[in-house]
Amino acid sequence: MTSPIAGGVDCDLHPAVPHLTSLLPYLNDYWRDQVTTRGMIDLISQSYPVNSPISARPDWRPAQRKPGSNLEDMKRQALDPHRVSYGICNPLYGVQMVFSEDMADAFCRALNDWLKKEWLDKDARLRGSIVIPVQSVEKSVAEIERCAQDKRFVQVLMLVMGDMPLGKRHYWPIYAAAERLGLPIGIHAGSNYHNPPTSVGWGSYHIEDYVAQAQAFQTQLTSLIVEGVFARHPSLKMVMLESGFTWLPAYLWRLHKFWRGVRMETPWVDRAPLEIVRSNIRFSLQPVDAPPDPATLNRLFDHMQSDQLLLFSTDYPHWQFDGDNALPEGISPDLVRKIMIDNPHATYPRLKLAAMA
Amino acid sequence: MNVQFRDRPEPASSVSVKTAIADCDIHPARATATELYPYLAKRWHEHLETYGKHAYQGMMEGPPFPKAQPNASRRDAYPPEGGPQGSSLSFMQKQHLDPNNVALGVLNPLNTGQGIRNHDLAAAICSAINDWQIDKWTAKDSRLKASVVVSNEDGVAAAAEIRKRAGDANFVQVLLLSRNVEPLGQRRYWPIYQAAEEAGLPVGIHAFGYGGNPITASGWPSYYIEEMVGHSQCQQTALASLVLEGVFERYPKLKMVMIEAGFGWAPSLAWRLDKNFERLHSEVPYLKRKPSEYISDHIWWTTQPMEDPDSRDHLLELIEWIGWDKLLFATDYPHWDYDDPSRVMPAGVSDANREAFYLGNAKKLYGLA
Numbered sequence: 001m002t003s004p005i006a007g008g009v010d011c012d013l014h015p016a017v018p019h020l021t022s023l024l025p026y027l028n029d030y031w032r033d034q035v036t037t038r039g040m041i042d043l044i045s046q047s048y049p050v051n052s053p054i055s056a057r058p059d060w061r062p063a064q065r066k067p068g069s070n071l072e073d074m075k076r077q078a079l080d081p082h083r084v085s086y087g088i089c090n091p092l093y094g095v096q097m098v099f100s101e102d103m104a105d106a107f108c109r110a111l112n113d114w115l116k117k118e119w120l121d122k123d124a125r126l127r128g129s130i131v132i133p134v135q136s137v138e139k140s141v142a143e144i145e146r147c148a149q150d151k152r153f154v155q156v157l158m159l160v161m162g163d164m165p166l167g168k169r170h171y172w173p174i175y176a177a178a179e180r181l182g183l184p185i186g187i188h189a190g191s192n193y194h195n196p197p198t199s200v201g202w203g204s205y206h207i208e209d210y211v212a213q214a215q216a217f218q219t220q221l222t223s224l225i226v227e228g229v230f231a232r233h234p235s236l237k238m239v240m241l242e243s244g245f246t247w248l249p250a251y252l253w254r255l256h257k258f259w260r261g262v263r264m265e266t267p268w269v270d271r272a273p274l275e276i277v278r279s280n281i282r283f284s285l286q287p288v289d290a291p292p293d294p295a296t297l298n299r300l301f302d303h304m305q306s307d308q309l310l311l312f313s314t315d316y317p318h319w320q321f322d323g324d325n326a327l328p329e330g331i332s333p334d335l336v337r338k339i340m341i342d343n344p345h346a347t348y349p350r351l352k353l354a355a356m357a
Numbered sequence: 358m359n360v361q362f363r364d365r366p367e368p369a370s371s372v373s374v375k376t377a378i379a380d381c382d383i384h385p386a387r388a389t390a391t392e393l394y395p396y397l398a399k400r401w402h403e404h405l406e407t408y409g410k411h412a413y414q415g416m417m418e419g420p421p422f423p424k425a426q427p428n429a430s431r432r433d434a435y436p437p438e439g440g441p442q443g444s445s446l447s448f449m450q451k452q453h454l455d456p457n458n459v460a461l462g463v464l465n466p467l468n469t470g471q472g473i474r475n476h477d478l479a480a481a482i483c484s485a486i487n488d489w490q491i492d493k494w495t496a497k498d499s500r501l502k503a504s505v506v507v508s509n510e511d512g513v514a515a516a517a518e519i520r521k522r523a524g525d526a527n528f529v530q531v532l533l534l535s536r537n538v539e540p541l542g543q544r545r546y547w548p549i550y551q552a553a554e555e556a557g558l559p560v561g562i563h564a565f566g567y568g569g570n571p572i573t574a575s576g577w578p579s580y581y582i583e584e585m586v587g588h589s590q591c592q593q594t595a596l597a598s599l600v601l602e603g604v605f606e607r608y609p610k611l612k613m614v615m616i617e618a619g620f621g622w623a624p625s626l627a628w629r630l631d632k633n634f635e636r637l638h639s640e641v642p643y644l645k646r647k648p649s650e651y652i653s654d655h656i657w658w659t660t661q662p663m664e665d666p667d668s669r670d671h672l673l674e675l676i677e678w679i680g681w682d683k684l685l686f687a688t689d690y691p692h693w694d695y696d697d698p699s700r701v702m703p704a705g706v707s708d709a710n711r712e713a714f715y716l717g718n719a720k721k722l723y724g725l726a
Contacts, residue, residue: 198594219573249620289629
């Protein structure tokens with residue numbers, strides 16, 4: 001086992017909204033009335049069915065309530081044992097699933113206010129991600145600007161599977177706002193299910209959808225790089241959350257090879273894809289999709305050709321590792337320090353800012 | 358890899374002293390639009406001229422993502438007698454088969470009946486393509502072997518076509534594309550796997566295809582490079598579907614070849630499948646073994662476009678993880694991203710591994726050893 005060091009940052013924690021009714025106090029009269037009159041049910045995304053084994057580690061699963069819905073559990077199971085200074089909350093409540101952009105906007109605003117009040121106000125270590133109604137760029141920018149006044153929001157959160165590839169110019173005002181406000185864009189596993197979860201159609205199984213997250217991250221990285229997001233926004237950081245990372249070297253070898261062949265198609269891509277990834281893209285540590293032997297994993301780290309790419313994460317309460325093995329076995333103390341402290345601080349400039357607006 | 362501006366001297370002679378190789382991905386083309394007509398009923402000539410192919414994707418020939426060069430093929434591969442690249446046997450012999458000493462060339466025709474919504478038309482074109490492969494190619498050059506092209510969305514018709522070709526030494530595999538209406542593990546495709554297993558033919562899954570699904574899980578991207586890179590993600594999810602639906606449990610003698618989709622992603626995908634299988638086994642209880650075991654027992658990989666890391670060691674480690682016995686050399690002739698057999702292999706590989714990579718694995722897999 002590799003021990004965590006004190007003072008790190010857990011970059012992927014998932015506080016759960018107990019039920020849609022938990023958001024009622026944060027909705028205005030109109031939307032509160034809509035939820036109750038129309039008999040709306042809880043927005044549980046099928047990405048993480050509550051009882052699926054991957055949705056909660058067995059020893060972290062509460063007897064009742066949704067996994068991740070209790071702050072005391074999160075402290076005892078994640079924040080305290082890993083001795084972190086900060087934990088970044090990425091709520092995965094299904095607010096992006098609804099098709100009405102007005103309703104999605106109302107739910108996102110309520111979710112962000114709920115996170116502030118129910119979590120950030122209650123533990124000084126916690127930081128938040130701004131969940132945005134991605135269907136409306138205008139409303140997304142407004143929500144980013146509204147929440148960013150509170151310096152405890154350190155990132156903007158989007159899902160890896162949505163309506164359009166994320167590099168599309170349509171989304172760029174979101175990236176401009178994030179860059180201006182010192183917020184990385186976090187892209188998290190999950191889908192709004194407006195498109196099939198694989199590029200070859202609808203599979204049959206939950207495990208298939210979950211495995212396919214890694215391929216969705218790959219196509220999004222291609223889109224972000226070749227559309228020129230980082231030529232336009234060179235200081236924007238994007239963080240791939242719960243993406244896996246062992247696919248990265250081979251993916252980049254392929255992308256680089258094709259970029260050399262057809263770069264005339266996207267002449268604004270002014271640096272090699274590998275360089276863009278090194279300067280602008282980061283990955284959360286969990287899940288580690290690798291064999292348990294340290295030798296292979298260390299070869300993979302060598303294939304990645306950079307020790308600045310990974311950010312410590314537990315993916316709490318999802319089941320990615322057992323016992324105290326949040327950090328993979330056999331990695332050097334130097335890499336542990338980079339993953340736990342240096343890399344997250346270099347990625348999230350707002351961690352250094354005073355807590356309150 | 359892009360040879361479009363490279364000056365290529367004429368081969369001095371058709372007699373080569375190079376070591377013999379297999380090329381497991383050659384794309385033969387038709388010289389004219391009507392070259393298939395002798396193999397198609399008259400009804401279909403009229404149908405094609407009146408209604409076209411009516412595919413699952415607008416503009417199947419590619420304009421939504423214009424290729425980087427005409428027909429996605431080498432500019433130096435136009436035959437002197439006219440017609441598109443890859444449409445002349447004599448020029449293919451002179452430019453590729455002879456100088457590179459290709460002892461076995463596997464034909465994978467594209468732009469066939471696959472991906473057509475009218476399933477009767479699809480089946481008719483596929484069968485015509487198979488007859489055409491014999492007449493124009495394999496009967497005239499014994500180094501070349503054909504793939505049984507099948508009507509991919511109609512499992513029953515596809516199985517009938519496979520049974521019709523079973524035992525015919527002109528054919529060494531069944532050809533599917535990676536992108537279909539549904540992921541390839543779905544039951545509508547099982548008759549294809551059953552017939553292939555019975556016929557003792559491996560199933561090649563070539564990158565590309567037309568199933569109507571966007572080439573990302575978030576809709577259609579903008580650029581040709583996204584389509585080209587994206588084929589590897591399509592292949593990954595198609596393979597995950599084949600494993601997780603239990604295709605290899607049901608057809609234990611089935612062999613598959615992943616063609617032109619890269620192989621670098623294979624270890625990471627297998628690790629990810631294994632890790633999640635450990636936790637989610639109860640959802641797919643018919644799987645008796647770890648996903649990585651099905652992959653290592655049933656899957657072969659063609660090499661082009663070969664992964665190209667800066668470090669030779671990284672490539673060699675990657676190949677060790679997959680196995681030297683699982684790679685099949687391919688050039689993708691006449692396409693633009695052709696891999697030159699004299700340039701892909703790093704130094705320091707043993708003679709046995711080199712021989713397996715370039716020829717031995719292919720001969721064994723295709724039953725020609």
